[in-house]
């Protein structure tokens with residue numbers, strides 16, 4: 591009986607079946623001036639569109655492969671030119687379509703740290719910016735939660751906020767770059783733009799509101815708290831994913847896909863990443879030692895990376911590629927915060943104390959570099 595029903599269903603909805611293997615973008619009209627495009631199904635992240643007398647402005651542009659589909663959806667609504675793209679951050683599922691829309695004439699706006707991601711932007715902004723467009727003052731605030739180049743973007747007329755991946759209602763959290771501190775600051779920044787009527791669009795999942803975001807903050811705090819308790823007991827990520835309480839907390843995050851499961855591998859990875867961002871052993875690096883490492887380093891396999899210090903923290907970054915925090919473990923050894931098992935060790939000339947270079951692993955592969963210049 592059940593099988594017959596399924597067969598009948600498939601017959602009746604075969605057009606949907608075709609689109610199930612080839613996902614389509616779902617469009618939601620917020621007002622005559624504002625639309626939201628749902629990613630998902632491998633298309634990329636959610637995107638937004640402001641339309642008005644100045645033209646079209648997009649928030650995020652899905653992947654490079656799906657940007658033409660997004661453009662086709664836009665053209666069903668308006669033939670006005672796409673003037674600007676603002677990225678919530680530089681990840682490929684949000685900013686992969688930048689080049690496509692740049693070729694269509696758009697100016698790409700990104701946070702300046704996106705320079706150290708695969709995304710390219712024409713205008714790089716710092717901590718905050720505003721843009722007068724279509725009769726409103728669009729505002730953006732820089733936070734560091736999911737990446738070093740996150741931006742919370744606010745459109746006052748339609749009272750709508752884009753959080754990028756600093757918020758989701760379909761997964762346990764994937765905000766790691768600055769651990770719980772960064773995640774909570776990002777939530778505060780989004781709530782700072784919000785009232786009870788605000789539409790909040792997460793990077794992935796369905797549209798939400800301030801109470802959904804506050805609930806996310808509670809769930810996040812429970813997630814961190816439980817992982818801390820289990821970590822204090824000496825448990826690994828693989829052991830933690832069998833903890834009933836943590837499983838219950840995990841399920842709370844699935845607001846949109848209630849009853850769905852998070853794949854075990856993904857669950858363990860998210861727990862491991864939380865451990866790797868929030869529960870890395872900290873070694874108190876003396877200031878003079880920290881000041882010795884910044885500089886320009888040439889990688890053995892080609893390319894140049896930079897070590898720099900900011901707010902008493904050390905970072906490693908490469909243009910067009912990556913930016914990571916170095917978590918000191920000893921005078922010379924650093925774990926790459928967030929990147930699980932990756933770490934580097936600086937080589938120091940024992941006689942002169944000069945830093946020669948470093949070696950270790952990054953993104954799971956070997957890396958070695960020679961210092962070629964001071965900052």
Ligand SMILES: [Zn+2]
Pocket residue numbers: 635681683684755793794
């Ligand atoms: Zn994303």
